[in-house]
Amino acid sequence: MNIPLIDLKAQYKSIAEDLDRVTKEVLSSAGYIMGKNVTEFEKEFAEYVGVKHAISVGNGTDALVIALKSLGIGEGDEVITTPFTFFATAETISAVGAIPVFVDVEKDTFDIDPSKIEEKITSKTKAIVPVHIFGQSARMDEINEIAKKHNLKVIEDACQAVGSKYKGRNIGTLGDVACFSFFPTKNLGCAGDGGMIVTSDDDIATIARALRTHGSGENGQKAYNLLNNITEEVATVQNADDTVYNPLKYYNYLIGYNTRLDAIQAAILRVKLPHLDRWNARRREIAKIYDEKLKDTNLVTPVIKEENEPVYHMYILQSEDREAMLSKLKEKGVATGVYYPVPLHLQKVYKNLGYKEGDMPVAEYLSHRTFAIPVYPELTDEQVDYIVDAIKK
Structure with missing residues (x-):
């Protein structure tokens, strides 16, 4: 698949x-x-x-x-x-x-x-x-x-x-x-x-x-x-x-x-x-499945604050061995995306601002660990199960 x-x-x-x-x-x-x-x-x-x-x-x-x-x-x-x-x-x-x-950003959200x-x-x-x-x-x-x-x-x-x-x-x-x-x-x-x-x-x-x-x-x-x-x-x-x-x-x-x-x-x-709220609700439904079925893995699932109702533009996981995970998922046919590999304060275009590595430790930590998996509303239950199974394997 x-x-x-x-x-x-x-x-x-x-x-x-x-x-x-x-x-x-x-x-x-x-x-x-x-x-x-x-x-x-x-x-x-x-x-x-x-x-x-x-x-x-x-x-x-x-x-x-x-x-x-x-x-x-x-x-x-x-x-x-x-x-x-x-x-x-x-x-x-x-x-x-x-x-x-x-x-700098919050590590959980x-x-x-x-x-x-x-x-x-x-x-x-x-x-x-x-x-x-x-x-x-x-x-x-x-x-x-x-x-x-x-x-x-x-x-x-x-x-x-x-x-x-x-x-x-x-x-x-x-x-x-x-x-x-x-x-x-x-x-x-x-x-x-x-x-x-x-x-x-x-x-x-x-x-x-x-x-x-x-x-x-x-x-x-x-x-x-x-x-x-x-x-x-x-x-x-x-x-x-x-x-x-x-x-x-x-x-x-x-x-x-x-x-x-x-x-x-x-x-x-x-x-x-007029379809947006329904589409966003389906994204939350898929995210809930991921949360439940991936909670016992060594991946960090998204943290949602109680006061928020998110729309999961992306479903972001964290892995201590991201590149190996992405490679394996690619073999299984599951597309992923890395958001964001270089935090903005370390982009070459902003070298003149004087930031250096270590200035934004949380953003830098996340940039090496986060990746997205599919969460679009047209995903079928079968596809969602396949993604979960591929990740667990």
Whole structure:
């Protein structure tokens, strides 16, 4: 038996009729940029998360960049985050001219350790970016308390955690702004790249909308006024059309970006969103089987905090002899993945920041031991049993 780490073809087959239908509808409409599917998906996603505003963008990385810029974070500012995550979390901080300041993680949950944050705060610190890694929430109460004490902004990197909860509250509602990714392998994935910024702050939403489209048009003017403390009414044009011709786009107020969610991707995501909770529930069901059947092995299974409802973007095991385990599982046809082999503070690109081996001992420990096994919702019970059996053997 050969079992991939994630099977996108299986998910497509389960909803193929609807996906094919909406894709053809968008193609035949010739409305490829912005338009009804994008605005409707933004409304539906905002309602799902429980926020006032959802601003779609081209990918999760752009979402983080624009979120940072919308909060006024830039050259010389410091932003605290985790070294045990995908590179984009730190890369986006650098992309806006700020400096990522790394704080070690918790050994059991892999999330940033709140007890180590305050010692890294300086007069230049402007924000904290916790990552809800592998689909489990960081300890947001402690993080928000620290942020409030030091007048810092909180940006949730929720790119791996769509649908998860913390103390009954939806991920994405726990900071000033949050960012999601719809990369195809995510729990809610499109057929390409896509991302979303969510917030309940009207001003942040306005600036984010302006930045995603070259700082132009009505939102560009509104954002310019907000950033420069100008109070004036901005006229609204109802018939502006981004697909063919929108005269407003030739009036620019900020240096922004060109990062929009394609209409086809929005249509696909609208089909998938109603299935998300069911898919996440199946992931938890599979994880529970793994927890129970692997508890007597020498592998360390994931630790889930009582206050969290995770979505298992990845099911992560720890092994003292990871390479041998991965080799054996490959022989058995079970795909695995290593997340993450080099913590961010030791990446060559950040050599200038002066970190050295031993500075983040927990992240470094985990980078040599963690690996993922399949947990996607389309796995059959037979496949799950085969994976467990292969691991035990």
